[in-house]
Amino acid sequence: MNAAPEHFRFDLRDHVATILIDRPDRLNAFTRSMARDLVGMFDRIDADDDIRVVIMTGAGRAFCAGADLSPTGSSLSMRQPDAGKVDWSDPENRDFGGLISLRIYDCLKPVIVAFNGPAAGMGVTMALAADFRLAAQDAKFALPFTRRGIVPESASSWFLPRIVGLPTALEWMLTGATFPASEALAKGLVRSLHPADELIPAARALAATISANAAPVSVALTRQMLWQSMGMLHPMEAHRIESRAVHARARAGDMAEGVDSFLAKRMPDFPDRVSRDMPDFFPWSQPVHFCDPA
Numbered sequence: 001m002n003a004a005p006e007h008f009r010f011d012l013r014d015h016v017a018t019i020l021i022d023r024p025d026r027l028n029a030f031t032r033s034m035a036r037d038l039v040g041m042f043d044r045i046d047a048d049d050d051i052r053v054v055i056m057t058g059a060g061r062a063f064c065a066g067a068d069l070s071p072t073g074s075s076l077s078m079r080q081p082d083a084g085k086v087d088w089s090d091p092e093n094r095d096f097g098g099l100i101s102l103r104i105y106d107c108l109k110p111v112i113v114a115f116n117g118p119a120a121g122m123g124v125t126m127a128l129a130a131d132f133r134l135a136a137q138d139a140k141f142a143l144p145f146t147r148r149g150i151v152p153e154s155a156s157s158w159f160l161p162r163i164v165g166l167p168t169a170l171e172w173m174l175t176g177a178t179f180p181a182s183e184a185l186a187k188g189l190v191r192s193l194h195p196a197d198e199l200i201p202a203a204r205a206l207a208a209t210i211s212a213n214a215a216p217v218s219v220a221l222t223r224q225m226l227w228q229s230m231g232m233l234h235p236m237e238a239h240r241i242e243s244r245a246v247h248a249r250a251r252a253g254d255m256a257e258g259v260d261s262f263l264a265k266r267m268p269d270f271p272d273r274v275s276r277d278m279p280d281f282f283p284w285s286q287p288v289h290f291c292d293p294a
Contacts, residue, residue: 005037009059015052015211016204017045017109024060029068030122035096039103046108049273052216053207054107056130057114057200063139066121067097069148089291097122097154104129105155105227108220108274110210114203115139115181115190124189125154128163131223132206135190136199139181147176162230164188215254215270217277221245228285241284248279 004010007028009020019041021028045051058064086093104111104126113127115135120142127133143160145152152160152173161169164187172179184190194202210219225245229238249255253271261268 004041005034007031007034008037008041010041012051014208015050016207017048017051017054018200019054019056020059021056021064022059024058024062026068026070027062027065027118028058028060028123029065029070030096030126031068032092032096035100038100042103042107047275049216049275051109052211052219053110053112055112055114055200055203055207056127057116057203060117062117062123063113063115063119064123064126065118066123094290095153097126097156100126101129101154101156101159108223109216110207110219110223112203112207114199115141116196116199118142120144120178122154125152125156125159128154128156128159129227132203133190134192134194134199134203134206135181135184136196137181137193138196139184139193140178141181141184141189142176142178143172144176144178146174212267215258215268215272216274217252217254217270217272218249220274220278221249221282224283244281244284245279248281252277 004019004022007021007023009022011018011020019038021030021034023029023034042054045054088094091099100122107129110132111130112132112134113130115127115133116139117136118140119127121144124141124143143152143156157173160173164172168187181190181193185193192202225238225241232238257268257270
């Protein structure tokens with residue numbers, strides 16, 4: 001991948017890509033152009049077989065203060081329609097936090113968010129589609145939408161209750177109150193807390209466990225199987241997908257390597273690649289578009 005866009009830094013080492021939100025003078029607050037750039041970075045990450053895991057964190061003392069609300073920044077307001085009717089097929093008219101969270105949801109690589117400091121608004125909600133969230137011990141969180149006269153975004157009304165449960169989601173969203181990292185851990189928003197100087201090493205250790213031991217195609221399939229199962233109405237839907245996936249993976253080069261490396265007590269070297277070796281039944285779900293009927 002080439003150099004990162006403005007307000008981001010990018011590093012790739014040992015199959016682990018690290019995205020650093022780099023706008024510390026604004027506490028890494030997001031503009032619409034930053035959202036477009038981040039979505040584009042995930043497009044390129046999915047296409048790069050050298051990348052097996054993604055870590056996202058922030059520069060400076062905050063992870064992300066949310067959407068940029070300054071008069072000179074890209075505020076939460078969307079493009080104003082000329083004739084009173086909004087063209088919802090145009091992504092420029094939509095919540096840009098949702099463009100990020102939906103792109104992360106579709107990602108074929110595991111995503112780890114490391115909250116290095118305070119996170120508010122979309123600084124929290126865009127991270128809900130990540131697979132793992134770690135936090136510094138002194139991090140703080142807030143979902144202050146009702147206190148700003150707006151409502152939740154980034155598809156967080158779907159993600160948050162599934163992660164922390166409806167009662168906690170209601171409390172955090174309706175009060176808009178700030179809560180500490182210890183509460184985020186207790187309620188399941190983050191998996192672990194770390195001293196500030198140990199946060200990124202912990203995230204990298206988790207990433208290495210996946211990148212060194214797990215077959216990338218199996219990881220991509222498993223990630224989508226788990227995320228998409230949350231919208232299924234009956235376990236038969238999962239059984240159908242799992243049966244096809246087991247059949248496909250049993251005939252792939254990765255399975256032979258997985259068994260051989262296990263028996264030989266060595267690290268695996270999986271031959272299959274996400275860019276070329278995903279089974280022909282993937283994706284198994286139809287794309288969902290903003291303007292599709294309910």
